[in-house]
Amino acid sequence: MDGPEVRMDIATVCLSGTLDDKLAAASGAGFHGVEIFENDLVVSPWTPREIRRRCADLGLSIDLYQPFRDLEAVPPDVFAANLRRAGRKFDVMEQLGADTMLVCSSVSPDAVDDDDLAAEQLHELASRAAGRGIRIAYEALAWGRFVNTYEHSWRIVRKAGHPSLGLCLDSFHVLSRGSGITGIKVIPGAKIFFLQLADAPRLRMDVLQWSRHHRLFPGQGAFDLSAFLGAVAATGYAGPLSLEVFNDVFRQSDPVHTAVDAMRSLLVLREATARRGPERMRVAGLPVVPPSDGYAFVELTAPDPAEVLAALGFVYIGQHESRPAHLWQQGDARIVVRSDADVRIGALGVATPDPHAAARRAKRLLAPALSDLDYDDPAVRAPDGVGIVFCRPEGDWMADFTPPDPALVTTCGITGIDHVSLTAPFDDFDQIALFYRAALGLEAEPETEFAAPFGLIRSRSSADAGRRIRIALNVAALRRGDWAPAVREPQHIAFTSDDVVASAKAMRELGARLLDIPGNYYDDLAARFDLPAGRLASLREYSVLYDRDEHGEFLHFYTHMVGSRMFFEVVQRIDGYAGYGVANSPVRMAAHRQFRLSHE
């Protein structure tokens, strides 16, 4: 268990809703405290005392009141008005029971470039704060007018020399500017009054807009937050780790989900940080990620997929001895079918030498456990609703299917499962990617974005070191509106073959409904690549798609939709091709739509 030694906080600004929504969500996700964002308080019908009581009831401390803007380095009359304003806020903080106020470096046209004046005025503010039992945490905004690096804010704090004045460090403000973290090591931990954590994608844009719209929770972006947190921890900083994330999506999303995602991010960050040094950051009860031995199976829910699977050359192995689950197999590809009206991927069976440790890890990362009535092996639910069943590689679990496999045949050349492609809900895309990586020990692969017929799609894949578990996650780059003839939340399973053209031929002979690819695609292929004519002809004949990367080549084809959103793919990777043929996705999407239109 975590002791209270590492406090985990969240700023109310991270979460959507009014203060009551936000506090309930933060408490529900297990946060210890909050930063109260001033606007949340101003619009609340609760008095500060009522907010204090509500937080106490929820087990939340109020660790920061923020932000106080444009205080320092101003002419005397402006400073007098600022002190008056601060005094009113001290009144509020006293009623709230909040003992630390965030002061951001000035962006005011009234401010002058004068460190001595800034230090002097911050000293005066800190003196008044001290009289009220309040501390001032001074933060350099990345876009501060004169003070915009933490090194500069530290020089001013040191110059001011007041015990009630310290620093607030915010990973975004430090890392967005590309500031090194070496300077953190010379700051005494006791002078860091507060620590705010946020990740972000690397964007080449105005830093203020980047900060206000595109921050992410740790692990969702491109910043090296574990190095940053490690450096802060090394100073002896013992205050809260507090998430402060401004994000357009989170501002609109269910705060209960967002808060759980936030907590998971923080746990994963602590683990990564502890691995680099500071033992204090270790998360109790979080086993290391066990190595994976690939997909034991994929569970498909469907009313009756016998015809589809048989046409792909799968062989029916039998029914589970105690549950209505049916095993189909071809090569090392195993599909467990569970009857359901909705055709979708129900669960991923992940082979691992220590299923119980793997499941404990996933649960510590806030994945709910699935009932052992449904699975013999320990199982959890990923945030996108897909089950993850951890089972031994030796396949003990297959013993539950009778009769056991008599003689597996590979009628259509399928040898195993290459990857599974899932569609993450828009609000949780980054977090679901993080969950799969953290729970299964996968590494992120480069993200791609492509223009599909009905909008942009972001695709992010991850794989384990042995490339035995690959998961591709897709999401619309913009939440879809009403006009969206695209398939909603498509999923697919990609099987491997050593000869996809032969597999396509064999499947077509078995009556499989494979997707026809338009001739224009092959004309374009002929223009782009100098493929041998015979090869191009066979790709065209069997509607096999083609891609190439710096390693090798990729051949693949698709089935029609099964149900409203499920399909299958067969892929052949030649010479270590590392991608997923994403460039061909728009062709596939248009062909799926064309098929629907002509059959509706």
Place this chain on the structure above:
Amino acid sequence: MDGPEVRMDIATVCLSGTLDDKLAAASGAGFHGVEIFENDLVVSPWTPREIRRRCADLGLSIDLYQPFRDLEAVPPDVFAANLRRAGRKFDVMEQLGADTMLVCSSVSPDAVDDDDLAAEQLHELASRAAGRGIRIAYEALAWGRFVNTYEHSWRIVRKAGHPSLGLCLDSFHVLSRGSGITGIKVIPGAKIFFLQLADAPRLRMDVLQWSRHHRLFPGQGAFDLSAFLGAVAATGYAGPLSLEVFNDVFRQSDPVHTAVDAMRSLLVLREATARRGPERMRVAGLPVVPPSDGYAFVELTAPDPAEVLAALGFVYIGQHESRPAHLWQQGDARIVVRSDADVRIGALGVATPDPHAAARRAKRLLAPALSDLDYDDPAVRAPDGVGIVFCRPEGDWMADFTPPDPALVTTCGITGIDHVSLTAPFDDFDQIALFYRAALGLEAEPETEFAAPFGLIRSRSSADAGRRIRIALNVAALRRGDWAPAVREPQHIAFTSDDVVASAKAMRELGARLLDIPGNYYDDLAARFDLPAGRLASLREYSVLYDRDEHGEFLHFYTHMVGSRMFFEVVQRIDGYAGYGVANSPVRMAAHRQFRLSHE
């Protein structure tokens, strides 16, 4: 009528869907031709010949095939492969019946910085194209590796000196770099082979990302497109005006709506351009915008608003002589009530000296006419569904209400209508703003963005020169997801008062349900502004909100919701305050939600 003299085109990439969706939408909106974006063709099940036939059936010419990338300034072996690739595309173009190919300046690592080589290779391509009856339009991408200004692309085209090689000018590539348009004037019109038009907001971000995600139709962004188009027209360019807009929203939106919006933008741009000079750009049948005399009335649909309006001090005037429409009045504020289950703003009655010309203008801007069974005066429907009724300022229309006004009283101090606030659908926000501006002759006011409890809101207002017609448009900055307790598409009417505190008092006495504002708001007001204690106390007592700008002060208060999304506001502008109190919107939103929560 437009003659064919100014051809108006649209690139298929502007529109969502597959090629069949796009072509039908372009034709339906009245475009004369299209640019075929290669990816749209590649994923289409139609052969190029079938696409040609389909376009002919729809009355569309195919004026450009695009884009051909990374051709020029490369080593001989790469160039040979590029010519081979181009040859394949010429085959496609021949079947399509497209005679112009867009070649973008290279971004390839294979390219070298050598204008002579670029010219030589473009000359070779043009020679081959000429043999096929094809022209090459060379375009400088703003992010081209070596060629990224139109001045540079023109030097290369001039150097190449081939009659089948000319320029493609794209307003985004020119204006995003801040290039002046003077250089356009030295290009002979006959050497401009194609003209692409796109607007964009001013964003401080990577130009490639800016271009790929944030382009807008003319008039929706910050570029001076009429100056640009005027400069191009002055060269004698006689080719199509073609819209090429990459936009994340349009990629997902109903292409039928998008195409209509696109056409409207182009008409408005032509009008603005013609006003600056080139008569050729004039849009036939588009009367100039008549001056407005303010709001004649606002039509409200509601089941029975008598209680609400009476409590605000409105007086019932009477029923329309032939329709079930009821007039209520207070001061110069007139509300026409039409019975409907849904409470919303049905129409805006705009006073103008020439209602018929105003309506003709709106219809020429693609607004459908409303039936004269519903309105005595000419009326149209704005793209957001709100009616606009053009009527004479003298109030002839009021004669239809019997009995005529006997003795108007101003029981609660309301003197008129200050503004109407509408919520534009997400997909059409920029276009709806453009429509109101163009149809009513309004000027855009600065756009604001603010963090509301349930997500960011963008607010854009516009007003006529006399500030008699003000319309505020709001939209969520990100399309809302499932978790959105915010009021969907709120609307409100803001009335003016010369003393809002007195108005609030009088209305409360009449039993009006006014919105209570939390005490925290007034504590914050006290911290931010040095208001006299008595004044602050009366604001607090009557839940009146306060704002201030460089001109003056703003006092305002709100009613509760009437129906699911309608409310009223009363405002007082002191000393020329120009805004709308947007800073107070989050307080109002939280209070509206609080009220709903406590009454659900």
